[in-house]
Amino acid sequence: GIQVEQSPPDLILQEGANSTLRCNFSDSVNNLQWFHQNPWGQLINLFYIPSGTKQNGRLSATTVATERYSLLYISSSQTTDSGVYFCAAVNYGGSQGNLIFGKGTKLSVKP
Amino acid sequence: EAGVTQFPSHSVIEKGQTVTLRCDPISGHDNLYWYRRVMGKEIKFLLHFVKESKQDESGMPNNRFLAERTGGTYSTLKVQPAELEDSGVYFCASSQDSIGLFFGEGSRLTVL
Numbered sequence: 001g002i003q004v005e006q007s008p009p010d011l012i013l014q015e016g017a018n019s020t021l022r023c024n025f026s027d028s029v030n031n032l033q034w035f036h037q038n039p040w041g042q043l044i045n046l047f048y049i050p051s052g053t054k055q056n057g058r059l060s061a062t063t064v065a066t067e068r069y070s071l072l073y074i075s076s077s078q079t080t081d082s083g084v085y086f087c088a089a090v091n092y093g094g095s096q097g098n099l100i101f102g103k104g105t106k107l108s109v110k111p
Numbered sequence: 112e113a114g115v116t117q118f119p120s121h122s123v124i125e126k127g128q129t130v131t132l133r134c135d136p137i138s139g140h141d142n143l144y145w146y147r148r149v150m151g152k153e154i155k156f157l158l159h160f161v162k163e164s165k166q167d168e169s170g171m172p173n174n175r176f177l178a179e180r181t182g183g184t185y186s187t188l189k190v191q192p193a194e195l196e197d198s199g200v201y202f203c204a205s206s207q208d209s210i211g212l213f214f215g216e217g218s219r220l221t222v223l
Contacts, residue, residue, distance in 0.1 A: 043202060095159060097166075097206060098170070
């Protein structure tokens with residue numbers, strides 16, 4: 001099955017800094033999502049982005065499907081951005097909801 | 112609009128007991144999914160309902176796990192009898208069309 005690898009595993013930022021999180025996947029995908037798990041454990045849907053670029057406030061994401069990677073950009077980071085960011089993908093031709101999750105990037109934003 | 116809701120948020124039971132987790136999807140979402148994250152491991156798919164039918168249950172670990180979605184609305188996931196390795200967080204998600212999955216807050220299960 002598809003492999004999803006995220007980097008870096010841990011990231012510490014000063015408030016106001018920018019960051020880029022990376023997600024590599026081993027095969028073609030028909031679904032790719034980015035999630036933020038907040039300190040209370042809730043998985044927040046950030047982007048549904050099997051290809052192209054999307055922006056939502058200080059966050060944006062780009063997926064280059066032909067090169068099998070996706071990037072999540074966080075600009076002007078805030079302490080509330082802390083938590084674990086997960087990338088999850090579905091193999092092309094696979095069941096849409098059978099997401100394969102990466103191990104996540106743990107982000108800590110210091111005041 | 113209410114999101115995906117799960118109950119209970121945390122359950123502590125003893126090995127051998129039974130636990131039933133409930134998920135209410137976003138209203139109008141035909142697709143409902145169960146995932147879980149056990150200690151130290153990645154979040155893994157368990158199964159997928161389309162309305163009341165099981166579309167894909169390839170991720171269910173064994174026959175101690177039973178998922179139902181009577182009437183195509185809310186879903187329950189029963190673990191009977193619970194084992195220590197079942198401890199973890201059980202997530203429910205729902206979706207409609209190809210817009211991605213929306214997850215609930217999860218139900219944390221601790222088996223002692």
